[in-house]
Amino acid sequence: MTSGAQVLRYAVGGLGLALIGLGAWLVVAEPDPLGVLLWLAGALVLHDGILAPLVFGVGLLLVGRRQRGLWRGALLVAGCVILIALPLLVRPGAPPNPSALPLPYGRNLAIVLAGVAAAAGAVYLVRRGRDRLRRVRPQRDPGADARAED
Incomplete structure (x- = not known):
């Protein structure tokens, strides 16, 4: 007897195979399929040879840092902005x-990236100031006064 998870696994696998077939058919139907395959190979080399090691290296630099989630978020936003603007920047010739x-x-693009960096820096400074205030002036436990009277 098959479980629901197994049925879902086969359905998703079948959908994946159908999409691979559609992609292959679309590449073959292109007027210049070799150009598309060359672009795909370049994207693979760019991702696996440059982008993935760069992200991994930055991740290693952030390990153990305070507020690393903030810096990861800022880098994620900056990366998305760059990915959106990059094709428009590197396109040869006039539009x-x-x-x-x-x-x-x-x-x-430089202005937006500076804004992302400034926003992340401002959030970092606010959080750091808040943490510093908490260390200087610890929160009082209202129950401590009642326990002290006992």
């Missing part, structure tokens, strides 16, 4: 529609 990129994306 087909001049109104699509009317502003300097490089400068604006």
Whole structure:
């Protein structure tokens, strides 16, 4: 007898195989399938050769740091912003529609990244100040006064 988890596993596996087949069919149907395969190979090399080791290295640098979740979040937001803006920055030639990129994306990307860094730094400083105040002025336990009178 098959369990519900096993049925779900086979259904998801079948869906995955169907999507792989669709992707392969779409690559073959392209006018330049070799160009698509070359792009996919480049994306694989970029991810596995540069991006993944870089993320791993930054993760190792953050181990044991205070507020590492804050820094991970800031790096995640910065990475997403870069991934969105990068294709527009590295595209060769003028855009087909001049109104699509009317502003300097490089400068604006730097401004957004500086804003992310400033926001993360401000949150870090606020949290650090709050922690410092807690150490200087510990929270009083209201039950301690009642126990002291006993």
